[in-house]
Amino acid sequence: MRVLPSLIRGLSLLLVLTLAVPASAQMNFEGLDLGGGKKKPPAKKPPKKPTEKKGDEKKPDETPQPEVELPAEGLDLSKPVETKKKPPPKEDTKVAPTMSFDAVDVSGKTGDRQKMDAAITQFKNDAFEAAALSFFEMTEDPKMAGMKVEAEYWLAKSLYKLGLYNSALSTFSKVLGRGSDKNKFFKSSLEWLFFIARKTTNETVVLDEIAKYANYEFPERFRNEFRYLLARYNFVYGKALDDAERKGEADKAFDEVKRLCLMIPKGDAFYPKAKYLEGLSYFRENKLEAALESMKEVVRATRSDEGRGETAEARNLKNLRELAFMQLARTHYGARQNRYAIFYLQKVERGGPQWLESLFEASWANYRIGQYEQALGNLITLSSPFFRDEYFPEALILKAVVYFENCRYRESLSIIEDFENIYGPVQEELEALVVKDMEATEYFNVLDEVRKKNKAGLVKKGSVDEILERILNLALTDKDLKKTVDAIGELEGEIDSFAGKGDSFKYSNMSKTLIEALKAQREQLIKKGGIMAKAKLDFENGQLKTLRANGLRIKFETTDREKEFLQELLSAGGNKQIVKDYRYTVAVSDDQLYWPYVGEYWRDELGTYQYTLTKGCIERTSGSELKE
16 A cells, blocks of 8 residues: 555654654643644743741742752842753764663752751651751751751751750850841741740840840831840849949949830730839839839739630739739838838738738838737738748747837747747858858759758758748749749759650760750859859848847847836836726628637638737727827
8 A cells, every 4th residue: 555655754754853852841731722723822820929928937948949950159040041052963873872860860959958858847747856866967067067057947946846945045046146147047046036035934044145136126026025025134134233333334224124115015915014124123213203103004004804814924914913012012111101002012912922921011011000900910820830931030020019019028028039049040050151152053052952851851840941941932032033043943854854855866966965055054054043042141141130130129128118117117006007908899890700719720811810909008099090
């Protein structure tokens, strides 16, 4: 048949056309018209560029990489890319060589990039231990120096996900330390500081890190938090300068506190905290009206809202509100406005962290206006077995003064003797501690040893060590010292947490490096805590000295007054009555119930006691209350 040659020619022509197509072209079946028409396939729309939300962390580019190998420094997109057409292949009569696919990189990525992407994939798959090990290995590899910052950034994120917050902070610090120029991870690392600040107890370290970048513009969602943290940093720094008697520098620090606090708008979550710092700054300058207004604003801004619940944030706001009440009361007490002080002290929630302190301070205000029964009733609560571990040595002095004022000299002398027996040895022990020329860490270790002995039940009740434990508790009421002690415990917990990781993680060089860094940080905190502890012990020693001196003074005056009382009694032939029976009533308001005290303490009665003075020498004009 004659059809065969023309068929062969047709196949040859098809083969030639096929070979003429460049190798890089890709077959496209989209819009293929099998009907023989000339309709063109629709052009592909270029992919939309993903929008980036302001403040969100930049995710690694997950779009397919181009089929070219990028130079180490990246492409210069400012210049047009020149494309050259490949010349048509020359006819080659030689036999074609055998095709080999060995070691062909079809991904278009370098080996280092592939390692980084594989580690990032591990991170995204929640394999944080394996990812951290991979990133750490890259930071130690000199051949991957070009990716060191990126590896450090992802290593820090992996450590954060593993709950190793202090280790994550130190790693983010390395990224930030390289500056913002050509560092695309700088901004994101700044944002991670805020996440860590919400997780760690060691506030000072985070504050120090944030303060380094005070001149940088933070994202809007973190801006007010940054202002508050920076104000907090300046407040702590200002207090340290005050302690060092560098008043000029301290004034500048507190001025910065007020400036930053004014920048936080009303209604912001950090507004109440900022106003509290502002009030303390005004109080330091003895600007009492401004201080009072700031504290009242804290109270207004922390009113409990329905539905808020008992979240951690709600508890923090409640504690802040009570601190504001305490500061308002102290300001009025300092101005001898005792009834206002009592009003604010009664606002403190019963059973809260400030409650016992408010009862004690209210006792002094009640004493000043002659409400002796209420003052003594508050002291009964403080001396109950429920609060045996609390430290209120001045309560005995106040009690002795009340009895002295009512000519109850025998009781007053007995109370002073009890005070001397309890706190005399403690003051002598403190004196011996503070005069020793010890290292700062040794002072911290002394208190820590007492705490451990008491926790293990090795401290005898009523012993000097038990009272020292109470002083330690009092020292920890200092917010900055307590945070330092808690931070030490947090570092120790993080060090111990490595033991619970997988073997490859636990015994790695990375773990050894991180643990060594944590131990060094712990030593620095112990030294800092020791300095603060020594200062606190020195302060309490001075307070006890003053109280013992006041006790001796009361003892001498009581003895003199008792002598005068006996002389008057003898001069009158025994017929003169100095101490008189008081008229009193047990009537209470409609919302109260009278219940006589029979030697037993009940939790629901604490804070409601009112001691009845049945006799004394005070002339009472209206009930049991004197004019202020």
